[in-house]
Amino acid sequence: MSARPEPITLYVDADACPVKAEIYKVAERHALHVHVVSNQPIAIPRDDRIHRVVVASGPDVADDWIAERVSRGDVVVTADIPLAARCVKAGADVIAPNGKAHTEATIGATLATRNLMDDLRSAGQITGGPKPFSPRDRSAFLSALDLAIVRLKRAGFTT
Structure with missing residues (x-):
């Protein structure tokens, strides 16, 4: 008797996520479970597959909740x-809201760049932030999420 395939689960770092509505639509289309993790209550659709997780306030509490649960076959937004680095290390697929997929091959450089930029901002060398979220980012996100789900299904994960 073979082991039952693991289901694909989506984890959303939800406090400032601009693509929650898109995640809910994709999850409904693929019949996926979603954990919407935040440190304050966030409205979610009435759907038995969408779970609101409200964690205590504090640095990295939501990140810790997600990172402690993800594994291969999960998708983290x-x-x-x-957090992306921790989830990639755990084997999860990780997608930024702008559609950028983080992988084992890319996360090291991305984390190093993030740390450098953080240091430069702290020193007052850089005062700007990321570019505004755009419709193109939303479209890239939807494509990346759909691609990740299809790839996981082909690898034998279920919904």
Whole structure:
């Protein structure tokens, strides 16, 4: 008797996520479970597959909740690079809200760049932030999320 395939689960670092509505639509289309993790209550659709997780306030509490649960076959949506690195290390697929997929091959350089930019901002060398979120980012995100789900299904994960 073979082991039952693991289901694909989406984890959303939700506090400042601009693509929650898109995630809910994709999850509904693929019948996926979603954990919407934040440190304050966030409205979610009435759907038995979408779970609101409210964690205590504090640095990295939501990140820790997600990172402690993800594994291969899960998809994490986050703009938080250190969380992305932790989730990639755990084997999860990680996608930023702008559609950038973080992988084992790219996360090291991305994390190093993030840390450098953080140091430069702290020293007052850089005062700007990321570019504004655009419709193109939203479209890239939807494509990346769909691609990740299809790839996981082809690898034998279920919904």
